[in-house]
Structure formats: C-alpha cells, structure tokens
Amino acid sequence: MRRSLAVFLAVTGLIVIFLIHSVYTLLTLLVEDGSADAIHSAEIPAPNSPLIDNMPQYIPKIIHQTYINESVPEIWREAQRTCIDIHEDYEYKMWTDAKSRELIATEYPWFLNTFDNYSQPIQRADAIRYFVLAHFGGVYIDLDDGCNRRLDPLLSYPAWVRRTAPTGISNDAMGSIPQHPFFLTVMQSLPEYDKNWRLPYITVMYSTGPLFLSVIWKKYMSSGANIGDGAGGGRVRILMMDEYNRYPWSFFSHHKGSSWHGKDARLIFWMGSHWMMLTVMGFMLAGVVGFGLWWVWGRMLLLGQRRAKRRDGGSSSVWEKAMGWGWRGGKAGYELTERHPV
Numbered sequence: 001m002r003r004s005l006a007v008f009l010a011v012t013g014l015i016v017i018f019l020i021h022s023v024y025t026l027l028t029l030l031v032e033d034g035s036a037d038a039i040h041s042a043e044i045p046a047p048n049s050p051l052i053d054n055m056p057q058y059i060p061k062i063i064h065q066t067y068i069n070e071s072v073p074e075i076w077r078e079a080q081r082t083c084i085d086i087h088e089d090y091e092y093k094m095w096t097d098a099k100s101r102e103l104i105a106t107e108y109p110w111f112l113n114t115f116d117n118y119s120q121p122i123q124r125a126d127a128i129r130y131f132v133l134a135h136f137g138g139v140y141i142d143l144d145d146g147c148n149r150r151l152d153p154l155l156s157y158p159a160w161v162r163r164t165a166p167t168g169i170s171n172d173a174m175g176s177i178p179q180h181p182f183f184l185t186v187m188q189s190l191p192e193y194d195k196n197w198r199l200p201y202i203t204v205m206y207s208t209g210p211l212f213l214s215v216i217w218k219k220y221m222s223s224g225a226n227i228g229d230g231a232g233g234g235r236v237r238i239l240m241m242d243e244y245n246r247y248p249w250s251f252f253s254h255h256k257g258s259s260w261h262g263k264d265a266r267l268i269f270w271m272g273s274h275w276m277m278l279t280v281m282g283f284m285l286a287g288v289v290g291f292g293l294w295w296v297w298g299r300m301l302l303l304g305q306r307r308a309k310r311r312d313g314g315s316s317s318v319w320e321k322a323m324g325w326g327w328r329g330g331k332a333g334y335e336l337t338e339r340h341p342v
C-alpha cells in the first residue's frame, strides 16, 4: 500500500507543479500592484503649471483612437471632442477598420493572417493600438474616455499604462515612444496568445485585451528590461487609479458605453471582485477532488485484491499483481513487473 501511496502522491504532485507552472504569471499578477513604477501625483504638475514646460518630452504629440469607420456614434462624440479640443497642437489619428488593416498589410505582413482571423472585431481594435504605439508612438485613448486636462506631463516618460482593478494593467489609455521595447514585445507576442478559450470574454481578454497585456507586462518586468527613464528608456510607468479617475485634475474621465461586453463579462467582473474567495474555494475543491481520487484509487486496489484472491486462492501480494506491479526478488530491491492477466 505504501508504494501505491507514493505513486499517487508523485503523480498528484507533478500535476500540481504543472498547473502552478502554467498559471504562475497569472498568480504573481494577483499580488503585483505596480507601485514600483507608479507615476505619483507629486510628479505631475497642476494643469497650466509652468513646471510642465520644463519637463522633457519623449512621446510624440499624437493621439490615436479606433473605430469601425469615420462616423463615430453620438454617445462617444463628446468624449472624443474633449480630447481633440484641448490638444489642438497634437496630431489626431482615427484608426478605422480599413486603415488598421492597411497598416498591418503594408508594415507588418507577418501579422496579417492572425489579424484577419480574429473571431471578434474587438481583438483587432486591441491589436492595432499596440501596433500604432510601437510604430508611431503617441497616446492611445479609448473612445469612451474623455480628456480632463492636457496630456503633456505624460509625454515625459518613455512609456506608461494604466493600473486597473482587480489586478494588472488596462489597455484603454497608453502612451509610448516609437519602437519602445515593451510595445515591441507586446506586438510580437500576439500570435502566440491567439487562442480560443471558448468563452468570448476570456478569449478577448487573454488573446489581445488587458489580461494579455498584463501577463506580457509581468514577464517584461521579470526579464529585466523594465529599466531606463530617458529618451530610449525601457521602463513602463504606471498611472495609478487615483491619478486617473479620483481627483478633479486627473487626466481622463470615463464616459458611457463599453461597446462589446457580453453576458460572460458580467460573470468575469463578478469573479474579479471575489477572486480571494474563489481562490480559497478553488483550493478546497482541489482538496476534495484529490481526496475523491485517492478514495477511488483505494477502492480499485481493494477490488483488484479481492478478485485476484478469489482466483488465486489468496496468495499474498496478488493485489499488486492485479494492479500491474509488485515486489519481486528478495529484500534487496524491487522492480516493476508486467501486468498479469487476472
């Protein structure tokens, strides 16, 4: 019995190690708060402060947005206007479906196949924002985010993203210099993460969306590339939640209308806000399943033993033969034997 217990524990252990290994980055993401790279309120001068003119400018003055075509729906037009109106000296690029595909086809043909084959349009909208940031640099802003104040202070970092709840970073507003190593990495990782996870929300989140971006960000940080604040620096700074939506001087304001969240999104949001409880329940469930497997394993051994006993008239250790292995030879050692017909 002791040997079979050892085998059982070894197999279970290997499965657990494999599972933990495959979700390791996701687990570490749960405890990553981004504080080491936070852009603090103290670093950001008040709107119209003369200090802003003294800050270096690395990110080019370009605002990128995406929509299907040029006719942006009424609900987002006001948000769009707030960003355009206070940045009259910025270039404004609206990436329609047609323009997005053209950029990929001419500049990044290696990605065209993946791009065309995404099952959800939002995946293309996610992907194109990483490409335009890596290509032209600038600031990407979701159409449902309005601008409260000029973005100039945020141009003084090589790259920045927004922290999000419950964990990781968001892709709804991001800034970058052209060819920033983080966005190059993000771009290059897209084909590898193009997997179908059955639930559309999970598929979008993990193939192109915020969860994908967060995982790449976590890996980027552990690769040691997250350094350098100057002109060609590799560091990615984090705009913390307080800085972007709590104070009156925050940069962005959220307007209505996430355009694509489905039913499964509500479930995921609920899971996101209860992740601690769900993690504990997951471990409990794993414990119950493990115990159940152990019980079934024990019953199988017992059954085999009984059947073998009935047949062989009860010689010792036959239950081991019935299960396909047993001790052979003397005290010196044991070896795995072939399965005996029962």
Ligand SMILES: *[C@@H]1O[C@H](CO)[C@@H](O)[C@H](O)[C@H]1NC(C)=O
Residues within 6 Å of the ligand: 068, 069, 070, 071
């Ligand atoms: C833009 O796309 C929307 C949504 O698919 C559609 O209703 C509208 O007719 C399109 N506008 C133009 C000018 O093609």
